[in-house]
Amino acid sequence: AQSVSQHNHHVILSEAASLELGCNYSYGGTVNLFWYVQYPGQHLQLLLKYFSGDPLVKGIKGFEAEFIKSKFSFNLRKPSVQWSDTAEYFCAVSRGSSNTGKLIFGQGTTLQVKP
């Protein structure tokens, strides 16, 4: 069955530190890849997405992610985090061939940024 794995459950960083959150998926076909963020008390918001083309995608708030097909990975990065990036981050995958587009989520990574 298709699955998504996020390596880090809880990450604590100081402001200005660099961030990389790992995401791997287990489906061998064409995929659509997403990172969602959930700020405290708010709903899931799309950070960035990959459907095709340039494997390095840029999202909102300075985030980017790189799709490495050979590694089945879609890691999220940000060169310099801010206190306001404190949130939960979810990687999600849908099958490119799927008519329904259902999302399979990773277990989430809680990011805590210390001022």
Next chain:
Amino acid sequence: EPEVTQTPSHQVTQMGQEVILRCVPISNHLYFYWYRQILGQKVEFLVSFYNNEISEKSEIFDDQFSVERPDGSNFTLKIRSTKLEDSAMYFCASRADSPYEQYFGPGTRLTVT
């Protein structure tokens, strides 16, 4: 910016009772979804809905669950006889035909006692 809305934000019910969770998707969207997140666990897909019928459902979505789009704007999830293990945050999402990103509502926290 248009957004998905959900009501109520928090629902407390007794075991065995029926609950209806309501969602208003973004108006020009065609695909509708319900997901749930049990505390401390992953967000899990429940069901997708397109063209007035279920297009896919998960193993979780058994006979106790049903969905409906009664009036062209609301999208509801009904749980006929709630169990303790149905306690979770339930998220509604919608998307257009293209592009494929789903827009999520703020969720309804369901507590079954």
